[in-house]
Amino acid sequence: MxxxxxxxxxxxxxxFNPRKHLENLGFPEELRERIYAEIFESDEWIQLDKGVITEKKATENFCKRAEDISKELKLTMKTWKDMLxxxxxxxxxxxxxxxxxxxxxxxxxxxxxxxxxxxxxxxxxxxxxxxxxxxxxxxxxxxxxxxxxxxxxxxxxxxxxxxxxxxxxxxxxxxxxxxxxxxxxxxxxxxxxxxxxx
The missing domain is CATH 3.40.50.1000 (HAD superfamily/HAD-like)
Structure with a gap:
């Protein structure tokens, strides 16, 4: 019973639909896929789930790895909760x-x-x-x-x-x-x- x-x-x-959120932010498809991979498929994303890293530190890591799109990565991290x-x-x-x-x-x-x-x-x-x-x-x-x-x-x-x-x-x-x-x-x-x- x-x-x-x-x-x-x-x-x-x-x-929870990151790709849709990135589309709503107005990013072109190629950039969307890159941001998706950099953030939502990263080790840091799992570490955030595990509570062993801060969002600030994760964002710093993302931007260090992909400096050329750091502005877009910061915006995504700032706004991603809007999709919930x-x-x-x-x-x-x-x-x-x-x-x-x-x-x-x-x-x-x-x-x-x-x-x-x-x-x-x-x-x-x-x-x-x-x-x-x-x-x-x-x-x-x-x-x-x-x-x-x-x-x-x-x-x-x-x-x-x-x-x-x-x-x-x-x-x-x-x-x-x-x-x-x-x-x-x-x-x-x-x-x-x-x-x-x-």
Whole structure:
């Protein structure tokens, strides 16, 4: 019997589309792809998720590596949180599950500064019984350690727990640890998947 539902945040509850954001900033395609690689595919991006580097230091590193586009890199780092908007369909599902008495948790890879801003901005991130965010424990999904931290901290029985994530690799780790995994593609699909368990 399912008692707990664990939500990822990025691209499940909040939109995260860097390429679209770079397009909105007006950068031409070739530059967009370069910025995307320099920032969003960098080691520093993972280090920010792990909470082991500051945004200031990460930005300095980006600009040092690609001095010719430092202005564009700084603008991207200054504005990227603007792309984090609620995915209303999923937010509605989360609120409905809470109203039905399910225990809600969050397990997400997220930068400290970005998470703290979103936590204050959106009340649905304050719903529920608990959370483990990557920067807090210096671990990221799909490493098993971050999942085990959630299960142990809140004494969750994996077999009573659904885990929802937009990354298949992250879902597979949850399933390996005994949770019910749902690979998130869109809110309608999530609603249909949950009907099997809820």
């Amino acid at each position: 399912i008692k707990n539902v664990v939500f990822d945040i990025g691209n499940v509850l909040l939109t 908007k609620p995915i209303e369909g999923t937010v509605s599902i989360l609120r409905d599950l809470e109203n039905k008495g399910y225990k809600i948790f969050f397990l997400s890879n997220f930068h400290r500064d970005a998470y703290e801003k979103m936590y204050l901005k959106y009340d649905f991130l304050r719903i529920g019984q608990g959370k483990v965010i990557s920067y807090e424990i210096n671990e990221v999904k799909p490493d098993e350690k971050i999942y085990k931290k959630l299960l142990k901290t809140y004494r969750l029985n994996p077999e009573e727990t659904i885990f929802i994530d937009d990354s298949l690799a992250n879902v597979e780790t949850a399933e390996k640890l005994g949770m019910v995994g749902i690979w998130f593609l869109d809110s309608d699909g999530l609603e249909m998947s949950l009907e099997e368990y809820i």
